[in-house]
Amino acid sequence: xxxxxxxxxxxxxxxxxxxxxxxxxxxxxxxxxxxxxxxxxxxxxxxxxxxxxxxxxxxxxxxxxxxxxxxxxxxxxxxxxxxxxxxxxxxxxxxxxxxxxxxxxxxxxxxxxxxxxxxxxxxxxxxxxxxxxxxxxxxxxxxxxxxxxxxxxxxxxxxxxxxxxxxxxxxxxxxxxxxxxxxxxxxxxxxxxxxxxxxxxxxxxxxxxxxxxxxxxxxxxxxxxxxxxxxxxxxxxxxxxxxxxxxxxxxxxxxxxxxxxxxxxxxxxxxxxxxxxxxxxxxxxxxx
Numbered sequence: 001x002x003x004x005x006x007x008x009x010x011x012x013x014x015x016x017x018x019x020x021x022x023x024x025x026x027x028x029x030x031x032x033x034x035x036x037x038x039x040x041x042x043x044x045x046x047x048x049x050x051x052x053x054x055x056x057x058x059x060x061x062x063x064x065x066x067x068x069x070x071x072x073x074x075x076x077x078x079x080x081x082x083x084x085x086x087x088x089x090x091x092x093x094x095x096x097x098x099x100x101x102x103x104x105x106x107x108x109x110x111x112x113x114x115x116x117x118x119x120x121x122x123x124x125x126x127x128x129x130x131x132x133x134x135x136x137x138x139x140x141x142x143x144x145x146x147x148x149x150x151x152x153x154x155x156x157x158x159x160x161x162x163x164x165x166x167x168x169x170x171x172x173x174x175x176x177x178x179x180x181x182x183x184x185x186x187x188x189x190x191x192x193x194x195x196x197x198x199x200x201x202x203x204x205x206x207x208x209x210x211x212x213x214x215x216x217x218x219x220x221x222x223x224x225x226x227x228x229x230x231x232x233x234x235x236x237x238x239x240x241x242x243x244x245x246x247x248x249x250x251x252x253x254x255x256x257x258x259x260x261x262x263x264x265x266x267x268x269x270x271x272x273x274x275x276x277x278x279x280x281x282x283x284x285x286x287x288x
Contacts, residue, residue, distance in 0.1 A: 011058030011285060012251040015088075016263070017048060019076065020068040020255050024097045026132040027120065029158050029193040029200055031264050032068065040256035045075040047277060049082055051253055054281035056086040060251070063088035068255070071098035077110045084111030091116065093156075096142035097135060104149055115146050116154045116183075121162075122169040130162060143177045153179040159210065160187045160200040167210050171217045171227065179225055184214060186232040190264035207235050251285065259284045 021036040033039070043051070052063065063083040070076055071094055083090050091114040092107065099115075119139055120130040127136035147153050155174050157163075163170070167184070174182045186207070189197045202210075214229045221227070233239040243250035246261035253259055258273040259281070260266060266273065274284045 009247075009286060011282075012055065012060050013249040014062045014064065014251070015052070015055040015060045016064040016066060016250070016252040017051070017070075017079065018066050018068065018252060018254050018263075019043070019048065019070045019073050019079075022072045023067055023069040023095070024072075024133060025069070025095050025135065027130060027158070027192075028196040029160055029187045031188070031191040031193060033191055033264075033266050034195055039254070042073075042255045043253075043257050043276070045078055047257065048075075048079050051276050051281065052079065052083050052088070053086065055251070056083075056088060058282060058285060061087075061089060062091065064091045064093060066093040069095050069097055071103070077103075077106050080107060080112050081110040084113075089113050094118070095131075095135065096139045097133075099142050099145070101145055104145055108149055114154065115151050116156055117143055117146065118156045118158075119170070119173070120157065122166055122173040126163060126166065140177070143179075147178060152181065153177055154181045154183075155179045156183045156185060158185050158187055159202070160193075161202045161206070162200070164202045164206050164210050167213045168217075171214070175217075175221060175225060182225060182227045184210075184227065184229045186230055186235075188232065188264070189234075190267055194267075201234075204235060207232070247285070251281075259288075 020042055021032050021039060065076055065079065070092065080090050090112050092112055093116045095118050117139065119127060121127040124136040128134050143153055155177070157170055159167070171182065187193050187200055189201070193200060211229060214227055218227050242262045250262065251259060252263055253276055254266065257276045258266065259276055260273055265271065274288045276284065279288065
């Protein structure tokens with residue numbers, strides 16, 4: 001009997017480079033692993049360039065830089081430039097700390113396509129309390145810098161019990177800044193968020209009201225700002241596919257080189273993930 005012909009699996013479409021676990025903020029919902037201090041040494045610039053080239057050869061089209069705070073590394077302009085040369089769409093996910101006018105110009109020259117800036121709340125007092133830093137005014141300045149540089153203003157705000165009742169003001173602030181896109185990402189309880197879940201998880205009533213507030217603002221703002229409200233799985237009738245399904249479109253690489261099918265898979269017990277310094281990305285994606 002002839003062997004069944006199985007079509008080859010397509011490669012990943014989105015490569016997320018988590019270039020560092022280091023971060024100047026101290027958010028209680030951080031999805032960094034709680035034992036990240038035990039992680040191995042960070043990948044070198046050459047290691048990351050090798051990963052980027054392999055991912056493009058597999059067909060990946062989007063290259064994201066995140067952390068931690070990716071701007072704590074001094075080589076991301078090099079990574080962006082290589083990704084752009086290869087034809088990637090490039091995206092920086094940042095708290096804004098370290099994004100000076102000079103660094104923004106260097107990233108733009110390197111070909112950076114997109115910046116997502118995080119806010120933790122709508123007021124200086126609340127934002128700085130959540131992050132345990134004085135960064136609210138800095139974030140406002142960075143939002144103005146990115147807009148002046150010609151980037152769309154894309155804001156992310158993680159929602160939890162400490163700020164979900166401030167949602168009216170959060171959306172109003174995003175509109176004042178001139179954001180074209182606002183992602184309201186309810187906390188997913190992994191990493192530090194899982195450890196701090198008793199203090200973070202909102203009630204069902206708070207979540208329902210937050211959705212109503214979001215819908216009122218969608219009607220009010222129309223096409224001026226797209227608002228995405230990410231409903232958490234624990235408030236849904238069934239869990240969503242993680243990253244559209246493991247091994248379908250998304251591949252994350254940790255600071256120390258592990259290949260993961262979703263951002264937080266590292267915290268799952270009993271699983272060992274392949275290291276990009278020991279295996280080619282093609283083998284990792286298709287055969288590991």
